[in-house]
Amino acid sequence: MLTQPTTRVLEPRELDAARAVLDRDPVTNAFVAARVRAAGLDPWRLGGEMWGWYADGRLESLCYAGANLVPVEAGPEAVHAFADRARRSGRRCSSIVGPADSTALLWSLLEPSWGPAREVRRRQPLMVTSALPSGVRPDPLVRRVRKDEMDVIMPACVSMFTEEVGVSPLAGDGGLLYQARVAELVGSGRAFARIENGRVVFKAEIGAATALACQIQGVWVDPEYRGRGLSETGMAAVLRYALADVAPVASLYVNDFNTAARAAYRRVGFRETGTFMSVLF
Template identity: 30%
Template structure:
């Protein structure tokens, strides 16, 4: 049996070396550990990290995050590390994220396999080498442009984030959701990870880098309001953000999306992404 223990400050290099071998499916784990460290005080981006080690080397990791999500990169011992991470954090579980089979194993180990969910999806995992990024014609011609949002636009983005959570994640539209949406919008803005597409003078689409490393970014929360759909705005906001990232030396981008969303799939494939695997996202009903 492996040695299962909590990771502490000083374990960062070993953790990142392990996760880098699964780079496309470890973005939340790597980015959060780099930005917030391995100490868990329940603050944004923090988590309790638990690893399985064999002969002193990390083979599996689970993190129970400040927001209740359980993140896994655990090819061999997902059940053991997930159980210990949740036990040691003392928090409730709100969902799971990671490679699909590992999400299933972690959820079952915690006795949550039959708990109702608002989202239970085996998403498609997309990867793009930014040297192969295809620029949408409207963006290339300057008919639209991409930038970070301004302070006066953040309340609009709270509305959009709330609508995204209802439509894409199955969340109930409650005051709690609006509060959570505002906190998320402000956090992404503070991190410089948010992007809007501008047509004329109006924002028409929104996207974030929900995990960022110097060489790779992960895209999430892509949203075009219904009244602006069908005009290629989603692909343009994603492509515009990646153009900016490429100028900063970022080499690759990943994202995961529901396979039933044909419009999203078409948008991502059109700008050069390819499907390389799967990724699990489970959100428990409260």
């Protein structure tokens, strides 16, 4: 029995305990919960380690350490423990992302050894809805992307990623991992778009999904079509699929400086319930 606070890599047999931590806030924890749901706790299948922080022998907090470093249900003591482990391991992630308070503390502890970051986005409102909008008609032309449309959707995905993150997803491995992720979303029926004459004018994906909540990502409108309300009607259409087929609650997080997007999401029925933070390397 563990009696002193400690942190270690979780073992597959601790899956139920990890799920119990994630289920404390299924909306905020949707990203990590979806990965655990799909892969369990095996590091190879999970794409990283799951660190656990224990107090009085009980698993209280998690930290996913893969391509992203994500603190989960982590108070100050747990964050300090995760930061110590991360420093010893060295930086292997491309970003730190999670609830703003725990992520800000984690970054303050890691910045002296991991910094500088390429960009720090300290306030990204988490927006949530569980109902279809009453005042916005879903775009009837938004539909699931077919598997044979990968060559159509990929340029839009690359443009969105580059615009949002500030670097191209094609760097490094030539985009193989990114293309595989897009193909996974298309193949699972969680990629949506309005396509006109072979050109994507609106797109979005349901990036993380559990039985309790899902997270919409990659919302993008072709620059030539912006200002026409396509983000609102398109999001209403994606929500129709999400709430009917995936989970009873849908969420997303958005940069605080993107006032146009925040206003559009509010018109579609999203409300701000929390704040995320991202550190990009």
